[in-house]
Amino acid sequence: MQQIIITTPDDWHLHFRDGDMLGETVPATARCFARAIVMPNLVPPVVNAKLANEYKARILAARPQGSNFEPLMTLFLTNQTTKQDIIDAKNSGVIAAKLYPAGATTNSAQAVSGIEALYPVFEEMQIQGLLLLVHGEVTESHVDIFDRERVFIDQYMAKIVQAFPELKIVFEHITTSDAAEFVLSSAGNVAATITPQHLLLNRNDLLVGGIKPHNYCLPVLKRSSHQQALRKVVASGSNKFFLGTDSAPHAKHAKENACGCAGCYSAWSALELYTQVFDELDALDKLEGFASFHGADFYGLPRNTGTVRLDKKSWTVPESVILPSGEPIVPFFAGQTVNWEINHA
Ligand code: DOR
Numbered sequence: 456m457q458q459i460i461i462t463t464p465d466d467w468h469l470h471f472r473d474g475d476m477l478g479e480t481v482p483a484t485a486r487c488f489a490r491a492i493v494m495p496n497l498v499p500p501v502v503n504a505k506l507a508n509e510y511k512a513r514i515l516a517a518r519p520q521g522s523n524f525e526p527l528m529t530l531f532l533t534n535q536t537t538k539q540d541i542i543d544a545k546n547s548g549v550i551a552a553k554l555y556p557a558g559a560t561t562n563s564a565q566a567v568s569g570i571e572a573l574y575p576v577f578e579e580m581q582i583q584g585l586l587l588l589v590h591g592e593v594t595e596s597h598v599d600i601f602d603r604e605r606v607f608i609d610q611y612m613a614k615i616v617q618a619f620p621e622l623k624i625v626f627e628h629i630t631t632s633d634a635a636e637f638v639l640s641s642a643g644n645v646a647a648t649i650t651p652q653h654l655l656l657n658r659n660d661l662l663v664g665g666i667k668p669h670n671y672c673l674p675v676l677k678r679s680s681h682q683q684a685l686r687k688v689v690a691s692g693s694n695k696f697f698l699g700t701d702s703a704p705h706a707k708h709a710k711e712n713a714c715g716c717a718g719c720y721s722a723w724s725a726l727e728l729y730t731q732v733f734d735e736l737d738a739l740d741k742l743e744g745f746a747s748f749h750g751a752d753f754y755g756l757p758r759n760t761g762t763v764r765l766d767k768k769s770w771t772v773p774e775s776v777i778l779p780s781g782e783p784i785v786p787f788f789a790g791q792t793v794n795w796e797i798n799h800a
């Protein structure tokens with residue numbers, strides 16, 4: 456197939472950051488996605504409805520002229536989050552809350568230690584119909600970083616799912632066959648997002664021939680068999696899996712550093728790269744479900760009505776993007792060829 460037209464997609468997991476950075480990140484996503492779930496791990500984090508709505512206003516102000524892009528706001532759970540915070544969030548249009556185990560990733564130091572202590576909050580989320588979005592990795596230092604997602608399933612995820620059968624739970628950016636199987640075997644209230652990097656790459660792409668800091672993200676890339684398992688579930692067309700780029704910009708100097716930050720800034724190429732993966736899998740007919748339908752259906756939101764056309768045409772991702780602050784950032788897949796191109800005509 457040389458061309459594909461799909462319903463306008465949404466990105467069910469990304470990081471816009473704040474301030475000047477919004478002038479870069481919001482237009483990059485609005486170029487092809489109608490809506491996006493905006494992660495709340497700012498400094499300080501978005502812990503209540505007021506902060507979420509102020510953040511939303513800043514995102515809306517950064518939209519390109521004429522854009523109808525809609526940010527979908529989330530709350531950052533902490534051990535101080537109350538039931539009232541959840542009720543207020545629901546009443547002000549926030550649609551989900553994010554569980555980061557403390558220390559699991561970028562700007563998560565203030566997050567949750569002692570997940571069971573949050574059960575009353577999950578209970579209120581279940582009542583209010585707020586979704587629970589989970590960064591599913593344990594953070595105990597004795598657990599090998601490549602095992603942290605698998606261990607999280609047994610230690611926490613399975614228990615949360617069992618305790619809250621009516622709570623919609625998204626296992627975010629899954630990276631292992633264990634997570635894919637867990638989601639597949641769970642009831643209809645459990646789904647997962649999958650990033651482009653975890654479909655395209657495995658840990659060799661991070662570590663062979665020198666460390667590749669721009670392929671470093673969390674959860675970290677896993678071995679090839681896990682990558683293949685993720686490719687298999689998206690090619691199956693299962694409605695439990697949907698598009699979430701986890702596009703997460705960090706300035707070039709922060710990535711190319713003795714202690715480099717985790718995150719791939721994929722907004723400029725993500726939809727094209729997903730298309731490439733589905734093409735490689737001979738599953739282009741499953742792309743629209745993954746990119747445009749499954750997420751909206753799971754969240755209980757209307758499907759988009761517009762369309763996006765992708766052409767099989769090669770282009771090269773730029774080596775760098777200059778932020779409004781003047782700092783460079785290296786986008787995901789920089790300098791590499793992408794086989795599909797969005798048609799903006
Ligand atoms: O690689 C990542 N980057 N994973 C996350 O969970 C957070 C994100 C970020 O905020 O940079």
Ligand code: ZN
Nearest residue numbers: 469470494701
């Ligand atoms: Zn993320």
